[in-house]
Amino acid sequence: MTTAAEATAPAQAPDVPDTETPRRRWQPWALALIVLGSAALYAWNITGTGWGNTFYTAAVKSMSESLTNFVFGSFDPAGVVTVDKPPMALWPQVVSVWVFGWHSWAVLLPQVVEGAAAVFLLHRTVRYWAGENVALVAALVLAITPITVAINRDNNPDTMLTLLCVAAAYAFTRSVQPGASSRSATKWLLQAAFWVGCGFLTKSLAAWMIVPALAVGYLFGREASWGRRIGDLFAAAGVLLVSSFWWVALTVLWPDPKPYVGGSTDGSELTLIFGYNGLGRVFGENIGRGGAGGGNAMARAPEAIGQGGPGGPGGGGFAADNGIGRMFGEQVGGQISWLLPLCLLVLVVVAVTGVLTRRRKLPADHLARAGWLMWGTWLVVLCAVFSVQEGIFHPYYTTQLAPAIGALAGAGLALLWRRYRDTDTGWSWVLLPLAVALTAAWAWVLVSRDLDWNGWLRYAVAGVAVLAVVGLVIARLTRQQRADGARTAAVLGLVAVLLAPGVWSAATAGASTGGGGAMASAGPPGGGFGGFGGGRGRGGQRGEPQGLQLPNGQEIGPEQLQELASRFGGGGEQVALTAEEQKILNYVTTNSGEAKIVMAVEGGSMGSSRYIINSNATIIGMGGFMGSDPAPSVRQLTDWKAQGAIAFVLTSAKGESGRGGRGGFGGGQVGQERTEWVQNNCKEVAPSTYGGSAASSTQDRQGGPGNPFGGGQTLYDCRNR
Known part of the structure; x- marks a missing residue:
């Protein structure tokens, strides 16, 4: 009989790292296909996205002309003012331009490489935790997440941020491996903190949102004394602070003349980091913006275009109003939420099983526990922050959720498959067909929001899901769950789960602008112009650009807003x-x-x-x-x-x-x-x-x-x- 402790584990929880178990011949080829396929998806017709976000693209050219510009992330070649983010995401783009010359594809190429690298690294991470097959599913989910495809065809900092977060997850996973020496575990944890610090130099406090996940996973998943675990976390905190703030200190010590820090009130990076790019994002306050003289509070950064009002309630950028439903709303749902119901179902199952394991005092699998805690906390914390965020918010921020969704979806499906095949788990076998049906139903809802955008897809997903669910039920009731019929039904279930986001991703890459520009988005090209006034409201029906009102009372009509979208939505002709x-x-x-x-x-x-x-x-x-x-x-x-x-x-x-x-x-x-x-x-x-x-x-x-x-x-x- 399967114990509760075993049920909380992923598909496999070997006593040694999975890298030491033999792999089937097809698995390396599958990984290569996923990674190369992701690179092709991100690079397809990449010149159709024009120069990406022209604000950052202009900075790349300026940074390539002098050391001071390079260090600070200067927007202009004279080094007068910087961009509104730390420059780490722009540094690879500058190097690419140095190597290949000044071309739009040279600016965007690093994003393609970073996106594919994140897919590969997520596979290696999940493989250490849950096995090869789960890792392949996780990598595939990340590769075809629609908003991830869109942002990886752009030059906003989120692609680099996601890669660095996955690197931190990899180092964390190595730190909690069974049998690892205390010294080795500490070194890997410190490396995880270092990668988070690099993420901080990419998009400020956004990188620190995964810190609770790493801390909780290590504290309750590492096999060591409590003193050792707490001491390691304090050491990691020190590495995190140093790796996050060395560049900030450099900007202070750098001799004049040096650029003014764009978006700050006093030319200080600290003001920008903890103001507009920190607390201002969460609480919607006008913190750390505007410099002397104040001015238009909403129009301070590339993300701010189209803000419904300065610092007011519901000032959620271009997405729906903040709240518990934001991740499933019309602007965000199609970008990231395809597998969220599945992940939430899996987390509930794991949590309940974990409680039962503790009550029965059964031995727990520390590696499995660490992984579930880390990835689950990652998903929950980021969803919570994005949902309550009252400041500037854009759907493409949610690409940071994609690694956690991939890991949880892959491990969750493996867990439910084990429950399905086990004859001694009672009625819990129904969880697998339920998960397939739930995911397909949510895909139906998302596709139905705009039937002009691949509306046929809902019928395809529903058809495959029905075949999968019926096949799984029949195989189980006839006690053939171990036969080829059950495996075929399970494969159909996986297709049903991934078909809709996969088609959305391919369609986004194949579109003329490919989701690029300052406001990268996937899905219907008219659905808010990548963030410009989408949703329902003053514009009438969804997909119609809405107007907005500036703080000085000036009205901006839909036509004017549409021109702004064309300026920043990519396409070489607009630049x-x-x-x-x-x-x-x-x-x-x-x-x-x-x-x-x-x-x-x-x-x-x-x-x-x-x-x-x-x-x-x-x-x-x-x-x-x-x-x-x-x-x-x-x-x-x-x-x-x-x-x-x-x-x-x-x-x-x-x-x-x-x-x-x-x-x-x-x-x-x-x-x-x-x-x-x-x-x-x-x-x-x-x-x-x-x-x-x-x-x-x-x-x-x-x-x-x-x-x-x-x-x-x-x-x-x-x-x-």
């Missing part, structure tokens, strides 16, 4: 300069003389990124991402002009100070002060001088004034004469 912009660029580069800064663009990166990407001139975007940072300040502009360091400034149309202008929401008081300084200290250049249209200085790109994303602009000559 290319317009004919008017090319004329401006030609004029300023020809006439800038010895000035260090050829042109400064007010309105942040939305106006300057394309110039940086498409030229070798030193062009800066004033005010960071959305123009709200006090970099450069008016005093700095004055010094530049006195030194002859700045030649031209491109700003909003005359009389529109601080209202937005060239592709931005505006910089609030800071942006207005800069614009007024330019108007008072520089000379307006007539459009006819550079061969442009007179309408460009009075109308926006869509043909009317007041569009915060439009082309209303004026070129100013700031050279000393």
Whole structure:
């Protein structure tokens, strides 16, 4: 009879690491197929995603030009202001550009490699815990998670973050292996802490969300004295702090001049880490943003575009309102939640069985316990944080859940298969067909939300699931559960579980933009433009872009928001300069003389990124991402002009100070002060001088004034004469 202790174990819990057990001949080939298939999925038509997130892409080019820019993650080549994240995710992209040259595929290639590496490393991790077959399923789940496919075709930091988190999980799993010496276990745990610290230098406190999972798994899963376990955790905490903050200390000690930390209130990385990128994300407060002069609280970072309001309740970015249902809502559900019901069912089964094991005082499998605790805590903690998060939130954040979902789904299906095959487990055999039916039913719900996007899929999943469930039930009732019929039904069940996310992933990769851009997403291309106003609300039906209102009361209509989506949603044609912009660029580069800064663009990166990407001139975007940072300040502009360091400034149309202008929401008081300084200290250049249209200085790109994303602009000559 199967004991409760055995039931809590995964498919197998050998006394020695699974790497020492013989593998079947087909298993290495299956792993190679999964890893290479994931790489092909992430790289397919990758040039169709354009330059990815143009904010970070422009930074990659700027970082490739000087050591200071590289260390700090400078957005502009002059090193005026940084991006709003630590730069570790951008460093491989810079190296790729150094090696292969300035191409869009060179910027995105590291993401493909990192994504495939995460798939491979998750397999190795789960193999040590639960065996080869479970590891293959886990790797496959990660490879075809829709939001993971989308974000791995982009250059946001989440791909690198996920890889580093999986690396930490691998080191943790090695630390709790049966028979490992105390010294070896400690070294592996310290390595896990180091990888989390690297994740911190990729996306700040987001990496620390898996720390409770590692701590709980080690504390209650490691075979050692309590004193040894607690001591190891304290040592790991020290490594975590050092590996997380060495770069922060470096930015403090680095001699001036150095870039202003974009998004901070005082130019400090600590303010950004614990403010806007930390507590501000969770509590929705306007912490650590905006610099001097405040300004538009919602429009401070690439993720902030489309925020329904600054710091208010339900300010959940582009997803549904925060709450327990967010992970299953219309914006997030299709990205990550396909296997969440299965994982939650498995965790309940494991928890109940664990309680029974403890009550009966049966021997427990420490390796199995450590794995279940680590992966289960990972899933629960991250789901909880994402669900209650009141600050900026985007569906692609949830790719950090994918490794845990893969591990739990693989080990859970193996556990339920063992329960199904065991004749002495009572009615618990029904859990396997129930899990297949539950997952297929949830897939039906998700696909039904937009039948224009592969709506046929729900019938395919339902058909395969019915065959699997009926086959499993018949095989069990006829006591043929060990026969080939049961195995065939189990394989059909696995197909039913993975078919829907697999098709969504393939469709995302095959789409023209492939889910790339600043707001990467999978699924219907009209479902909110990768995050721009999706869901139901002011826009009417799902899939229609909704408007939003800026803090200054200005209304942005669906058409204007759609243009913003096109600017940041990828596609090479959106990144290319317009004919008017090319004329401006030609004029300023020809006439800038010895000035260090050829042109400064007010309105942040939305106006300057394309110039940086498409030229070798030193062009800066004033005010960071959305123009709200006090970099450069008016005093700095004055010094530049006195030194002859700045030649031209491109700003909003005359009389529109601080209202937005060239592709931005505006910089609030800071942006207005800069614009007024330019108007008072520089000379307006007539459009006819550079061969442009007179309408460009009075109308926006869509043909009317007041569009915060439009082309209303004026070129100013700031050279000393």
